[in-house]
Amino acid sequence: MTTLSRRQLAIYAVDELLSGAVISHVARTLAAELIESKRTDQIDMLISDIAYLLETRGEAADVTVTSVSILNDDSRNELVTTLKGLLNVKDINLHEIQDSSLIGGLTIESATKRWDASLKRTLNDLRKELVK
Amino acid sequence: MQLLTSFATSTEAAQPEGLGALGLDVKAFAFQLITFLIVLFVLRKYVFTKLVATLESRRETLEKSLVQAKETEQALADAQTTAGKILKEAQADADKLLGDARSEARTVISEAETVGATKAERIILDARDQLDQERNRLKSELKSELAGLVVAATEKVLKEKMTDSRDKELVNKAVKELS
Numbered sequence: 001m002t003t004l005s006r007r008q009l010a011i012y013a014v015d016e017l018l019s020g021a022v023i024s025h026v027a028r029t030l031a032a033e034l035i036e037s038k039r040t041d042q043i044d045m046l047i048s049d050i051a052y053l054l055e056t057r058g059e060a061a062d063v064t065v066t067s068v069s070i071l072n073d074d075s076r077n078e079l080v081t082t083l084k085g086l087l088n089v090k091d092i093n094l095h096e097i098q099d100s101s102l103i104g105g106l107t108i109e110s111a112t113k114r115w116d117a118s119l120k121r122t123l124n125d126l127r128k129e130l131v132k
Numbered sequence: 133m134q135l136l137t138s139f140a141t142s143t144e145a146a147q148p149e150g151l152g153a154l155g156l157d158v159k160a161f162a163f164q165l166i167t168f169l170i171v172l173f174v175l176r177k178y179v180f181t182k183l184v185a186t187l188e189s190r191r192e193t194l195e196k197s198l199v200q201a202k203e204t205e206q207a208l209a210d211a212q213t214t215a216g217k218i219l220k221e222a223q224a225d226a227d228k229l230l231g232d233a234r235s236e237a238r239t240v241i242s243e244a245e246t247v248g249a250t251k252a253e254r255i256i257l258d259a260r261d262q263l264d265q266e267r268n269r270l271k272s273e274l275k276s277e278l279a280g281l282v283v284a285a286t287e288k289v290l291k292e293k294m295t296d297s298r299d300k301e302l303v304n305k306a307v308k309e310l311s
Contacts, residue, residue: 068299075303082311103287104294105302108310117306119290123283130279131272 003037010049018059052111060091066099066118067106079108087113
């Protein structure tokens with residue numbers, strides 16, 4: 001029996017989801033394939049591949065925002081609108097994480113892009129400049 | 133011989149005449165002459181030849197010895213001359229070798245001095261390079277330490293001074309900059 005590659009599985013999953021298939025059905029199929037081929041340790045990578053494909057096809061982006069304090073609604077809405085334009089997707093799925101080590105500002109991470117506007121990064125850049 | 137002497141005695145009684153008057157006995161003389169001739173003949177036949185041959189061979193031997201002695205003397209003289217020449221040449225070679233050895237020794241000493249000086253120079257240069265490297269390393273370490281201290285101090289100050297409102301300002305600014 002031919003084993004499908006991870007990329008092929010991701011393409012299958014995205015095609016099925018965009019054609020309106022039920023998510024649980026698609027998930028079960030993927031799980032069965034991974035168990036059959038003894039690749040259950042690759043599930044995280046498969047999810048990343050699916051997110052990547054969805055983003056590159058302009059459908060949806062899974063974005064993680066890390067900041068010191070919770071975003072207010074205005075900031076959140078503005079961020080979502082901006083990201084839709086920047087990533088050229090129809091929908092943004094925003095996940096918020098709080099991390100006080102950033103000191104201030106925020107970081108934004110999607111499947112294809114990353115922005116770091118935190119004070120932590122600014123201090124790191126300062127350190128590199130001083131060491132030069 | 134007895135016969136000859138008895139014959140000479142028997143003739144002694146007669147009165148001397150002719151040559152006898154002169155006191156010369158002819159018969160005795162004749163017998164003596166014959167005896168002498170016989171002796172001479174015998175000697176000549178059996179003695180003289182051999183004697184002469186022997187003397188001749190001795191003479192020849194002596195002559196040969198003399199010639200050989202002369203040749204030997206000549207050879208000795210030649211050998212001495214040759215030895216003298218060889219000795220001279222050997223002396224000259226020895227002097228030349230000594231001169232070459234001295235010259236080579238001077239060259240070796242001079243080269244050793246040059247090599248030694250070069251080595252010393254290289255050691256000094258290596259030491260300088262090492263010192264430079266060490267200095268650069270220490271500089272780099274110091275910079276890094278200093279940077280770490282500055283950043284740590286800044287971080288501490290920022291954490292103390294950071295408020296929610298300032299954080300929100302930063303977030304808004306970042307979002308605006310994204311667009």
